[in-house]
Ligand SMILES: Nc1nc2c(c(=O)[nH]1)N[C@H]1C(S)=C(S)[C@@H](COP(=O)(O)OP(=O)(O)OC[C@H]3O[C@@H](n4cnc5c(N)ncnc54)[C@H](O)[C@@H]3O)O[C@H]1N2
C-alpha cells in the first residue's frame with residue numbers, strides 16, 4: 001500500500017505543476033461558498049392560496065387585478081360638496097346619502113351636497129369632503145363652520161396602485177404586508193417556489209434521540225434538531241432522517257433513502273478518524289466530490305459534492321460547527337434553491353470589539369459573541385472567552401459571530417470588526 005501511494009505521488013509531481021492541494025489543503029470560505037452555489041438549480045413552482053403564502057418565495061411578478069381604490073372614495077364621514085361652494089358659513093341642501101358599498105346616483109351641483117361616509121364612492125360633481133365635525137345639520141340642510149379646499153379628504157382612484165401595477169416581485173419572501181397587498185389587488189392564488197426538501201442525516205454510534213435511554217457516553221442529537229429548526233424558519237421542508245451508525249452498511253442504507261431530496265446534509269463523521277466514514281461511503285455510492293476541508297473555524301472538515309445529481313453537504317459533527325456552517329453555506333444554498341432574489345451571501349454588519357482578540361491562524365474564525373449598544377450608540381460585539389465548537393450553551397447565549405479573516409493580527413477592544421447576527 002505504502003509503495004503504491006508513493007508511486008502515485010511521484011507521477012503527480014512529474015506530470016503536473018505542483019499545487020497546494022495536498023492532504024493539508026483547505027479551501028478558503030468564499031471559494032467554498034461559490035463552489036457550493038454554482039450549478040445549484042432552483043426548485044420548481046406551485047400555486048398556493050393567500051392563506052398559505054406567508055413565508056413562501058414568490059416565483060413570478062404579481063400584478064394588480066384592479067386599481068386601489070378602484071374609484072375615488074371618501075376618507076372621512078361627512079358631506080361631499082363642491083369646493084367652490086364650501087366657504088365658512090355656507091348652507092347647502094342635502095340631496096342624498098351614499099353609504100359605503102351603496103353609491104349615490106345623484107350629482108352634486110352648486111348649493112347641494114350628499115351625506116357620505118368613510119370608504120363611500122365620491123358622487124359625481126363633488127370634489128371635496130367636509131367632515132361632519134365642521135358642520136351644523138338641520139333636517140334638509142347643512143351649514144359649514146369651516147371652508148374646504150378641492151380634493152380635501154378624497155382618496156383618488158388608483159392612489160395606492162393602478163390596475164396592472166407590479167405589486168410583488170419574483171424572488172421576494174412573502175410577509176404579512178405582502179399578503180395584504182396581494183389581497184387588495186384582488187389576487188386569490190400566488191405562484192410560489194416549491195419548498196426545498198432538505199434531508200438531515202446525523203451519524204455516529206454515540207448519537208441518540210433526545211429522550212432515549214442514554215448509556216453513559218451517549219450524546220443527544222442536538223445538531224439535527226437545531227438545523228431542522230433553522231431550515232424550517234427559512235421556509236424549507238426539513239426532514240430529520242434516522243440516525244446512521246459509524247459503519248459503511250448503516251451509512252449506505254441511509255443514502256439509499258434520499259431519492260426525493262433537493263439537498264442532503266450529513267452531520268458528523270466528516271473528519272479523519274477511523275470511524276469517520278461519511279465521505280468514503282458516499283464515494284462508494286457514486287459521490288462526485290466538489291471539495292473537502294475549508295480554512296474555517298469551526299467547520300474545517302466540511303465536504304461538498306453531488307450524489308446521483310443531488311447536492312450533498314457534509315457538515316462536521318460539532319453542533320456549533322453545524323450552526324455556523326449552516327449560516328455561511330447552507331442558508332445561501334437554500335436561498336438559491338428557493339430562487340430568492342436576496343443576496344446569497346451572509347449579511348454582515350460592523351461593530352466594535354468588546355474585548356481584545358488574539359492573532360488568527362490560517363482559518364477564518366467565527367467567534368461567538370454577545371452584542372450591546374454602548375453609551376455613544378455604537379454596537380459592541382464581545383466574544384466569549386471559550387470558543388469550543390461543542391458548547392451549545394454559549395452558542396445559545398450569543399447574538400452574533402465576530403468574523404476574523406485568516407492571519408488577522410491581534411486586535412484591541414474598541415477596534416471595528418465584522419459581525420454576522422445569529423438567527
Ligand atoms: N486529528 C484530527 N482530529 C480532528 C480534526 C482534525 O483536523 N484532525 N478536526 C476536528 C474538527 S475541526 C472537527 S469540527 C471535528 C469534526 O469531526 P467529525 O465531523 O468527524 O464529527 P464527529 O467526530 O462525528 O463528531 C464530533 C463531535 O460532535 C458530536 N456530534 C456529532 N454529531 C452530533 C449530533 N448530531 N448532535 C450533537 N453532537 C454531535 C460528537 O459526539 C463529537 O463530540 O473533528 C475534529 N477532530
Ligand code: MOO
Nearest residue numbers: 298299300321389
Ligand atoms: O471545525 Mo471544528 O473547528 O472543531 O468545529
